[in-house]
Amino acid sequence: MCEAGKKTPVLEAKQVTKRFPAAHGQTLTACENVTLSLYAGQTLGIVGESGGGKSTFLRLLVGLEQPDSGEVLYQGTKISGLKGKALRDARRHIQMVFQDPSEAFHPRMKVRDIICEPLLNYHIIRRQEVPEKAVELLRMVELPEEFAGRYPKDLSGGQRQRVGIARALALEPDVLLCDEATSALDVAVQKSIIELLVRLQREKNIAIAFVCHDLALVRQLSHRTAVMYLGHVVELMDGRDVAARSLHPYTRAMLGSVFDLNMDFTKEIPVLKGETPGPLHVPEGCPFRDRCGFVRKECAGHMPPLEEKEKNHFCACFAV
Numbered sequence: 127m128c129e130a131g132k133k134t135p136v137l138e139a140k141q142v143t144k145r146f147p148a149a150h151g152q153t154l155t156a157c158e159n160v161t162l163s164l165y166a167g168q169t170l171g172i173v174g175e176s177g178g179g180k181s182t183f184l185r186l187l188v189g190l191e192q193p194d195s196g197e198v199l200y201q202g203t204k205i206s207g208l209k210g211k212a213l214r215d216a217r218r219h220i221q222m223v224f225q226d227p228s229e230a231f232h233p234r235m236k237v238r239d240i241i242c243e244p245l246l247n248y249h250i251i252r253r254q255e256v257p258e259k260a261v262e263l264l265r266m267v268e269l270p271e272e273f274a275g276r277y278p279k280d281l282s283g284g285q286r287q288r289v290g291i292a293r294a295l296a297l298e299p300d301v302l303l304c305d306e307a308t309s310a311l312d313v314a315v316q317k318s319i320i321e322l323l324v325r326l327q328r329e330k331n332i333a334i335a336f337v338c339h340d341l342a343l344v345r346q347l348s349h350r351t352a353v354m355y356l357g358h359v360v361e362l363m364d365g366r367d368v369a370a371r372s373l374h375p376y377t378r379a380m381l382g383s384v385f386d387l388n389m390d391f392t393k394e395i396p397v398l399k400g401e402t403p404g405p406l407h408v409p410e411g412c413p414f415r416d417r418c419g420f421v422r423k424e425c426a427g428h429m430p431p432l433e434e435k436e437k438n439h440f441c442a443c444f445a446v
């Protein structure tokens with residue numbers, strides 16, 4: 127696995143595991159033994175299938191969920207398990223941007239109040255300073271200052287996302303966690319938001335974690351890319367080496383699953399090469415036992431990424 131030089135991580139997850147109660151008294155392991163670090167001025171891309179544990183991992187990093195085991199460290203100090211004021215103080219440095227930021231916006235609040243709310247909550251500015259601070263934050267995200275008086279419903283998706291970024295960066299965090307932050311936007315708007323994030327990262331030396339389904343996009347933006355599969359980090363690679371270096375069957379399947387423009391969907395149903403429908407046989411001892419709802423043939427070699435000695439261990443989950 128690659129290391130981002132010898133720099134000290136700003137935010138570090140060490141062997142974090144999170145389980146949730148599931149139906150019939152079972153438990154679902156959303157993240158298992160995940161160890162990943164974020165470095166100042168760098169982006170860690172996190173890709174993987176829906177339900178792979180990406181959002182849960184970000185929620186663990188920001189303290190919205192607490193790990194069942196393992197720990198999260200900010201600037202070398204453990205922050206997982208903190209409560210009350212200590213958790214609030216730690217969270218100030220780690221902010222999130224969501225796919226639909228308007229869900230977090232009060233529909234009756236004007237943009238100026240939305241973006242300045244964190245600063246008021248932390249008593250960093252007084253209410254009379256809101257108009258001036260709002261203009262500064264809007265400029266930062268390249269929105270006209272007259273947007274300060276608008277309501278969220280009067281903004282486009284891309285403009286709303288800029289407001290979400292302004293709000294997240296108002297507290298000048300060291301870490302920005304982007305959960306599908308551009309996924310709901312069309313390609314041109316997506317590009318402009320990515321350019322904004324990259325510019326702000328360079329100016330402010332922010333560490334970014336960027337969760338996305340789009341491996342091609344993540345590859346362009348990230349210094350390193352982690353591939354999550356069924357709660358595990360199955361690969362961690364230098365950003366642009368994804369296509370050349372990926373070894374795990376799941377990553378290879380993702381790379382191979384880009385739609386062919388010549389494909390005629392009216393005549394053929396696209397299936398991933400090697401996909402084998404059928405009931406699942408999940409043997410005892412399989413580390414993914416509680417997660418296998420479907421397994422493609424490519425993934426028959428579930429390869430726990432944890433230890434070199436385990437690399438040859440292929441657990442025999444397969445469709446029979």
Ligand SMILES: Nc1ncnc2c1ncn2[C@@H]1O[C@H](COP(=O)(O)OP(=O)(O)OP(=O)(O)O)[C@@H](O)[C@H]1O
Nearest residue numbers: 146147154156174175176177178179180181182183
């Ligand atoms: N609070 C919760 N209670 C129970 N199960 C949960 C909870 N949060 C997440 N899960 C489950 O944990 C697993 C991982 O979910 P998570 O949202 O982290 O995946 P994801 O990779 O972000 O998916 P997506 O790409 O679709 O957003 C899923 O099976 C999900 O249903």
